Amino acid sequence: MAIEYCEVFPIVLLLCIFFNVEAQQATFDITKYGAKTGGDSTKAVTDAWKAACTSTTGSKVVIPKGTFPVKNLKLEGPCKAAIGIQLQGTLQAPGDVSQQSKKDPWIAIQYVEDFTLDGGGTFDGNGQNTWSQKQAKKLEFSQPTNLGLNFLTNAVIQDITSLNSKMFHINVLGCKGITLQRIKTTAPDESPNTDGIHVGRSNGVKILDCTLETGDDCISLGDGSQQVIVNGAKCGPGHGISIGSLGLYDNEQPVKGVFVKSSTLTGTMNGVRIKTWQNSPVGEASDIHFEDIKMSNVGNPIIIDQEYCPQKNCKSSSTPSKVKISNVGFKGITGTSSTQEVVKLVCSKSYPCTGVEIGDINLSYNGGAATSVCTNVQPKLSGNQVPSVCTGSSSSGSGNNKSSGSSNSGNNKSGGSNNSGNNKSGGNNNSGNNKSNSASSKASASSKASASSKASASSKASG
Numbered sequence: 001m002a003i004e005y006c007e008v009f010p011i012v013l014l015l016c017i018f019f020n021v022e023a024q025q026a027t028f029d030i031t032k033y034g035a036k037t038g039g040d041s042t043k044a045v046t047d048a049w050k051a052a053c054t055s056t057t058g059s060k061v062v063i064p065k066g067t068f069p070v071k072n073l074k075l076e077g078p079c080k081a082a083i084g085i086q087l088q089g090t091l092q093a094p095g096d097v098s099q100q101s102k103k104d105p106w107i108a109i110q111y112v113e114d115f116t117l118d119g120g121g122t123f124d125g126n127g128q129n130t131w132s133q134k135q136a137k138k139l140e141f142s143q144p145t146n147l148g149l150n151f152l153t154n155a156v157i158q159d160i161t162s163l164n165s166k167m168f169h170i171n172v173l174g175c176k177g178i179t180l181q182r183i184k185t186t187a188p189d190e191s192p193n194t195d196g197i198h199v200g201r202s203n204g205v206k207i208l209d210c211t212l213e214t215g216d217d218c219i220s221l222g223d224g225s226q227q228v229i230v231n232g233a234k235c236g237p238g239h240g241i242s243i244g245s246l247g248l249y250d251n252e253q254p255v256k257g258v259f260v261k262s263s264t265l266t267g268t269m270n271g272v273r274i275k276t277w278q279n280s281p282v283g284e285a286s287d288i289h290f291e292d293i294k295m296s297n298v299g300n301p302i303i304i305d306q307e308y309c310p311q312k313n314c315k316s317s318s319t320p321s322k323v324k325i326s327n328v329g330f331k332g333i334t335g336t337s338s339t340q341e342v343v344k345l346v347c348s349k350s351y352p353c354t355g356v357e358i359g360d361i362n363l364s365y366n367g368g369a370a371t372s373v374c375t376n377v378q379p380k381l382s383g384n385q386v387p388s389v390c391t392g393s394s395s396s397g398s399g400n401n402k403s404s405g406s407s408n409s410g411n412n413k414s415g416g417s418n419n420s421g422n423n424k425s426g427g428n429n430n431s432g433n434n435k436s437n438s439a440s441s442k443a444s445a446s447s448k449a450s451a452s453s454k455a456s457a458s459s460k461a462s463g
Helices: 002-024 042-053 128-135
Strands: 026-029 059-063 067-069 073-076 083-087 090-092 107-110 113-118 122-124 147-150 153-158 161-163 170-173 176-181 184-186 197-200 203-208 211-213 219-221 226-231 241-246 255-266 272-277 283-298 302-308 323-337 341-346 354-365 371-375 380-386 401-404
Touching: 026 042, 042 059, 042 073, 042 083, 170 176, 197 203, 241 255, 241 283, 272 283, 272 323, 302 323, 302 354, 341 354
Parallel strands: 026 059, 059 083, 067 090, 073 107, 083 113, 090 122, 107 147, 113 153, 122 161, 147 170, 153 176, 161 184, 170 197, 176 203, 184 211, 197 219, 203 226, 219 241, 226 255, 241 272, 255 283, 272 302, 283 323, 302 341, 323 354, 341 371, 354 380
Antiparallel strands: 371 401
16 A cells, blocks of 8 residues: 555646646736737837736736737847747738837847747738838848847747748847747748848757748758757758858857758758858868758759858859868758759868768759769768769869769769859857857858847848
8 A cells, every 4th residue: 555655646746736736827917917809019018018027926928819919029138937939829010110120130039048939820020012122222131030039048939920021030149058849930921131040159959840931041041059869850941951151251159960861841942051251261160961961953952052142243253262171971862952962072171071971862953863972072972973973073163063964973974063052150149248249140142140039230132
């Protein structure tokens, strides 16, 4: 009898603790602070957050079903206890961008520990008018990001939708231990600069089972991204999954420990990509692995591009990139390509790629024989490669090596290439409470830098 009691009592005790914690969690409904569907609820959301943040017990801000228009929100800590936001309805940004700050995210959540965002609701960036004005060059490059997650520790973001952002959907900056799962980002493929999830200067990031439909990179990892896991991503339309761009700014932090697994890309401009700027400062990208990736009608399925200069206006295009790329794996990548060059490894003459491994790929070109090209790299080949990959490739920068065919013994054939795409790069960040001087930014076709979000340092062309 004593044994049964000893086994059962801990379970009962844990259940009591669980229900007690749930009962003690304070709830702050924005409608109790004046929020009304269809009316400006900026102050109500801010007031509910401030009240929740000062609670000495765990708390959550509840945004019920309905559409609540809000302008820029800055929801920041530190808070006195764990805090969350339960988004059941829709927060909607102004359609007129003049009613928002261009330098800050539309909604910034920052300097908080033990944070949760869930509820199945939507952040509607209302960006349709902004896209057309940007394409007509009536608006400058920098526009509000839908959601800026800045300097969060131990955070879970799950089961939300980001819709029609004016610029990036979600920007993760300076975070430690953050999980984004079952996120959906939605914007049409012609919407400029609407990246799905961008990460920079963050450690311990998990992006799990997300569906990313964008007009730019589905996922991009800027400088300082370390120990990042991407698993189960569905990407398309968009520009693919990218490391970088890197090397646009001085003092960028290394990218290390990236694992992209079990993901699918459909109709994207690029597949899995590492890109660094020509004439860059010294930098590093290492321990990067792409595994079990399925592609359908994807341009440039496998690409390392260390001659990145999307607008072809670099000051010194003849000066090689100084970003060192090492220990990179492409394994189990299959499907169809919309471009003839299905593998393109163009590394730096000054800092050749090392430790690149390609194993078990099967990629076909819809228009004929697929090809591959390698420059300044000697990849290690394992398993089967279809087409043959870079037979006799060079690490000396003496020229390109191109291969084609459906086996490991291809002929030296040339194929077309596509260098189009946007760029993401790291910059400096002095925003917030000056708790950190580091930042991440993203540059595309020119540059992106930010404070609690990212503002453009110059300009970016869609591509």
